[in-house]
Amino acid sequence: MLKNIRRAYSYISLEQTGALSILKFNRPKKYNAINPDMYDEIGDALRKEKANDSSSLLAITGEGSYYSSGNDLTAFAKWMAQGKSQEEMAETAHDIMVPFVDAFIEFDKPMISVVNGPAVGIGVSHLGLADFVYAHESATFYMPFTILGQSAEACSSVTFPKIMGPSDGHAMIMFNKKIDAEEAKNSKLVGEIYSDDGPVWQKIEEYSKLPKKSLKYSKQLVRTAADVEFLKQVNLREAARLRERWASPDCAEAIMKFLMRKG
Amino acid sequence: MLKNIRRAYSYISLEQTGALSILKFNRPKKYNAINPDMYDEIGDALRKEKANDSSSLLAITGEGSYYSSGNDLTAFAKWMAQGKSQEEMAETAHDIMVPFVDAFIEFDKPMISVVNGPAVGIGVSHLGLADFVYAHESATFYMPFTILGQSAEACSSVTFPKIMGPSDGHAMIMFNKKIDAEEAKNSKLVGEIYSDDGPVWQKIEEYSKLPKKSLKYSKQLVRTAADVEFLKQVNLREAARLRERWASPDCAEAIMKFLMRKG
Amino acid sequence: MLKNIRRAYSYISLEQTGALSILKFNRPKKYNAINPDMYDEIGDALRKEKANDSSSLLAITGEGSYYSSGNDLTAFAKWMAQGKSQEEMAETAHDIMVPFVDAFIEFDKPMISVVNGPAVGIGVSHLGLADFVYAHESATFYMPFTILGQSAEACSSVTFPKIMGPSDGHAMIMFNKKIDAEEAKNSKLVGEIYSDDGPVWQKIEEYSKLPKKSLKYSKQLVRTAADVEFLKQVNLREAARLRERWASPDCAEAIMKFLMRKG
Numbered sequence: 001m002l003k004n005i006r007r008a009y010s011y012i013s014l015e016q017t018g019a020l021s022i023l024k025f026n027r028p029k030k031y032n033a034i035n036p037d038m039y040d041e042i043g044d045a046l047r048k049e050k051a052n053d054s055s056s057l058l059a060i061t062g063e064g065s066y067y068s069s070g071n072d073l074t075a076f077a078k079w080m081a082q083g084k085s086q087e088e089m090a091e092t093a094h095d096i097m098v099p100f101v102d103a104f105i106e107f108d109k110p111m112i113s114v115v116n117g118p119a120v121g122i123g124v125s126h127l128g129l130a131d132f133v134y135a136h137e138s139a140t141f142y143m144p145f146t147i148l149g150q151s152a153e154a155c156s157s158v159t160f161p162k163i164m165g166p167s168d169g170h171a172m173i174m175f176n177k178k179i180d181a182e183e184a185k186n187s188k189l190v191g192e193i194y195s196d197d198g199p200v201w202q203k204i205e206e207y208s209k210l211p212k213k214s215l216k217y218s219k220q221l222v223r224t225a226a227d228v229e230f231l232k233q234v235n236l237r238e239a240a241r242l243r244e245r246w247a248s249p250d251c252a253e254a255i256m257k258f259l260m261r262k263g
Numbered sequence: 264m265l266k267n268i269r270r271a272y273s274y275i276s277l278e279q280t281g282a283l284s285i286l287k288f289n290r291p292k293k294y295n296a297i298n299p300d301m302y303d304e305i306g307d308a309l310r311k312e313k314a315n316d317s318s319s320l321l322a323i324t325g326e327g328s329y330y331s332s333g334n335d336l337t338a339f340a341k342w343m344a345q346g347k348s349q350e351e352m353a354e355t356a357h358d359i360m361v362p363f364v365d366a367f368i369e370f371d372k373p374m375i376s377v378v379n380g381p382a383v384g385i386g387v388s389h390l391g392l393a394d395f396v397y398a399h400e401s402a403t404f405y406m407p408f409t410i411l412g413q414s415a416e417a418c419s420s421v422t423f424p425k426i427m428g429p430s431d432g433h434a435m436i437m438f439n440k441k442i443d444a445e446e447a448k449n450s451k452l453v454g455e456i457y458s459d460d461g462p463v464w465q466k467i468e469e470y471s472k473l474p475k476k477s478l479k480y481s482k483q484l485v486r487t488a489a490d491v492e493f494l495k496q497v498n499l500r501e502a503a504r505l506r507e508r509w510a511s512p513d514c515a516e517a518i519m520k521f522l523m524r525k526g
Numbered sequence: 527m528l529k530n531i532r533r534a535y536s537y538i539s540l541e542q543t544g545a546l547s548i549l550k551f552n553r554p555k556k557y558n559a560i561n562p563d564m565y566d567e568i569g570d571a572l573r574k575e576k577a578n579d580s581s582s583l584l585a586i587t588g589e590g591s592y593y594s595s596g597n598d599l600t601a602f603a604k605w606m607a608q609g610k611s612q613e614e615m616a617e618t619a620h621d622i623m624v625p626f627v628d629a630f631i632e633f634d635k636p637m638i639s640v641v642n643g644p645a646v647g648i649g650v651s652h653l654g655l656a657d658f659v660y661a662h663e664s665a666t667f668y669m670p671f672t673i674l675g676q677s678a679e680a681c682s683s684v685t686f687p688k689i690m691g692p693s694d695g696h697a698m699i700m701f702n703k704k705i706d707a708e709e710a711k712n713s714k715l716v717g718e719i720y721s722d723d724g725p726v727w728q729k730i731e732e733y734s735k736l737p738k739k740s741l742k743y744s745k746q747l748v749r750t751a752a753d754v755e756f757l758k759q760v761n762l763r764e765a766a767r768l769r770e771r772w773a774s775p776d777c778a779e780a781i782m783k784f785l786m787r788k789g
Binding site: 110130131132133162163188189190191192207210211212213214215217218219221222224 | 412420421428430436517
């Protein structure tokens, strides 16, 4: 009988079926935009799952039509309404980002992302830390970094050029290129494209039944303690740069310009 | 007149034609399964060829329809019959594996693998240490690691994700995915697919006639002393993990389950 | 009104339109073959552009039908006529190469190469240090290293296998394989192939209008100070090996053999 444990989160769901844990971004009405509390919930769930010896594999996907529309910008509006300065907001966002990304870096069992729809910003950048990525044929991948006066996050400054090659990786990181599932597969960001997710979940469940220790040790061979340390330094470097960017006038200007253009 | 030297081995052949040395896995009736003595012969041949200044390039291929069906499991049966404990077998296998893989790592001239048919386990994992890989259109590549309660070997925990990208690399290392020649070419594990091996050997022979020192120095630029040291550490790390795995009850259980399923 | 600054060079042109700087190899009659003075001019222009805060992005292309036919071999003939020994020529060439490649390594803003036609030797090897590479459909890529008794340059011993995968990368570095634009795109050396360069320059100009600091910081995240130091060590290693090669009898012999075969 499959054990089906639900953990009490507001913005995500975490279920376990046998040795397979499934984390879902669970704000479908907001296209799974990630607000500060949701960042914390995801980090918490990853740390809990890392310690959950009854689970051998974590899959991450989105509820609804989106995988994740990325950072919930309304959070900044709330902070502003609370009278936070731009520096304070930058500091707060930095302190949310670092442990969130570290939780992905330090996850020491296989992690499979199932990108069920469009993915934006942090909804894309963390995929460079996944062990395998499935993408629905409708999935798109967009990281509007420099156009918003910002820069890479979630170790994507290292993982994306390494996985995709410099041209494809930098096109996304430096030049805000949006790609579709086919382009993501060709450049190796995605391992497999699907239309019906039935067989995908079946396969993932089969993987979760593989010898547990071998799965864990295999992950620890492909991401050693030295790799974890290196990636955590990359995370700190990127987050420090983002804090400077978020506190800068040219970032505020770029965001305004972007919103007006989209308006 | 081309010098054609044959070295006296039981399970491999080693021939030299001009500056081209060709090592063949030579147990076609056993689909070139590699037994302990054959591991040693291959390591010995690689070390001898490294010191053979009259040869500028080593090609490796299989005799018969297989490239190599990987580890000869009957060796374990023999050890058991000799009363070896699981720990002793694990220790022996570890001590065979380390110098075998080191011989590939330390080979300081261009090495070309010509995968003439199916390749399994160690017959696949060492390809990540080759400089160029040709594959016959019938070739397949399968590393049943975790399904047998084991884990990566021959530096594949580093080379496969680096060459193939994490998704394709981890699909093989963590999730035992079997791929064909086309998939191996798309994910860059293989450089060229062939149907007729005549032109392949012609081209390899031409390569062997290139300026000898330039070939050697080019290999030493792409795999420096620091790279060799790093890869040897990866080899030790993987072999230590495999020793633990081979000595573990869950590995024995996984092998039984696999054999019964195949039976 | 777009500022259009021309810098006084003999063998290259350097223009700036808004925040976009364009460096052109400018010896179309010589298929943009790079002579010693041109090496110095390119290095000088890169260093000047690095310090040019009014420019956020540098594009490099070739005037005429070629991107660059690589090293201008007539330079060696002149040095011979001046009575320089083979060792002296090797030393001089080494001292030209190191600062030239360092200028590419140390360039800390996005660099886009627009390969407008055939590229040979150093005209190819430096592409591994670009952030994005466009290639005209007629472009070809050929690095005759070992066939000329030489070895890799411009960090290509590290960048090409990393970008292209070992097989495709070593085929070029070790075995002098010439590839076309399609092959270069498949192996990720090139990001995009074009037939009409109008839209390409339009897109590059748009990129140059992105927030300047974000572009610069993004480049500095993907190529950190530690990366720069590592690549400069690779440059020194390759240049030292080339100096030995250029001073060696077997290199001179290989060049003669190559020229006679081409003659």
